[in-house]
Amino acid sequence: MGKVKPKRLEKGDTIGIVAPASPHYNRSDIFRGIETLEEWGYKVIVGKNVHNKHEYLAGTDKERADDFNAMFANEDVDAVFVTHGGYGSARMLRYIDFDLVRQNPKIFIGYSDITSIHLAIQKYTNLVSFHGPGMAGFNPEELSEYRREYLFKAIAQQEPIGEIRKANDKKWINMIRKGDAEGQLTGGNLTLVCGSLGTPYEIDTKGKILFLEEVWAEPWNIDHMFTHLYNAGKLQEAAGIVIGECTDCGPKKHDPGFHVTFSLEDILYEFIEPLEIPAIHGLPIGHTKELATLPMGVDAYLDATNKKLFVTESGVR
Structure with a gap:
């Protein structure tokens, strides 16, 4: 098809x-x-x-x-x-x-x-x-102007969007693993991506640029979901991985049954870095004010070494 x-x-x-x-x-x-x-x-x-x-x-x-x-x-x-x-x-x-x-x-x-x-x-x-x-x-x-700009770049022009740039120069994009990769874009909210596993609608990550974002999830929740994706082989099959800003994904209340020190970044490094797959963290592709619109299923290029993602194919005709 x-x-x-x-x-x-x-x-x-x-x-x-x-x-x-x-x-x-x-x-x-x-x-x-x-x-x-x-x-x-x-x-x-x-x-x-x-x-x-x-x-x-x-x-x-x-x-x-x-x-x-x-x-x-x-x-x-x-x-x-x-x-x-x-x-x-x-x-x-x-x-x-x-x-x-x-x-x-x-x-x-x-x-x-x-x-x-x-x-x-x-x-x-x-x-x-x-x-x-x-x-x-x-x-x-x-x-915001950023949201509006990327919305219309994605749905109203026949030229590829190009670089998904930072919305604010004060923001930081973190390189988890250097390298570059090409592939079609797929992904979305981490909870819902995990929820697709084992169903007829299961995500296909093989050879693709996988982007993930989350909101209001504590580090242990993130750990649980990355474990699920890893055990399903979905992280290993991706050509590259892009993690969004993940808004409010720290501990909600420090009253643990046992002492927990993992941060969101710790989890990302633990799961992604050993895969030797190009990966970055911090692009505005989730529950953030400056949300960039991404066409899913089109070709993209990830230059993790320079912390950049490019959408290289238009999503409309």
């Missing part, structure tokens, strides 16, 4: 909004995002179940999947944006019509819990999808 690319987003195009994971807390978050998209020159269609709530989910699994399928089936819709992540995307995978998605290639963008959908799309359709921000954050308070 060959690589499938969606059409680039142009002014006047129609964006469909879906909520595959958690419900929104304030409706105004959605309304603000819609106003922003309209100010940018796009038309917006909102899924009929977007404002639903089913406990901690934005509607039942079937309702959320119905909205997703309906947007890909709608010939007037050019791109599908999620409201945000949270929890629950994996629950609706059984209801997604992947044949429909493959036959109607469109931009699909989201991150965090949406990782589950990205990996399933890669597995069953080869459609390039986009690890990037949800539209509930499309407002002047939350949408």
Whole structure:
């Protein structure tokens, strides 16, 4: 199955909004995002179940999947944006019509819990999808210039994004292992990547540039998940590894049953350095204000020696 690319987003195009994971807390978050998209020159269609709530989910699994399928089936819709992540995307995978998605290639963008959908799309359709921000954050308070720049570089231009640069010169990119590597981009949120193992949607890392990010996880949680990936052979098969900033991934409370001194960096070095795979840590590709949008399934080049990642292929046609 060959690589499938969606059409680039142009002014006047129609964006469909879906909520595959958690419900929104304030409706105004959605309304603000819609106003922003309209100010940018796009038309917006909102899924009929977007404002639903089913406990901690934005509607039942079937309702959320119905909205997703309906947007890909709608010939007037050019791109599908999620409201945000949270929890629950994996629950609706059984209801997604992947044949429909493959036959109607469109931009699909989201991150965090949406990782589950990205990996399933890669597995069953080869459609390039986009690890990037949800539209509930499309407002002047939350949408930084960096976020906006990389969003449009990824979905609105036919040239490759190029370097995923630091958002701030004061930030630091750490080289875990020197070297360089080429391969297609895959990955996403560490918890959800691990959750794919042993399922029909399991991540394929062989010969690929694996990127991972996490938020609100203590070092022992990170250790557990890297152990899982290592035991599954997923770290060893990657051509290169890129770790995002991993926001708030330190110990939450120092009241251990036994003394723990491992930091996030200690874990990364312990698992990744012996693999002799080029690897860096610290790029803005996760739960950070300055989130860079990454097209998943396209070619990339990792120059770990110089601490740089380049997206060398466009994700749109």
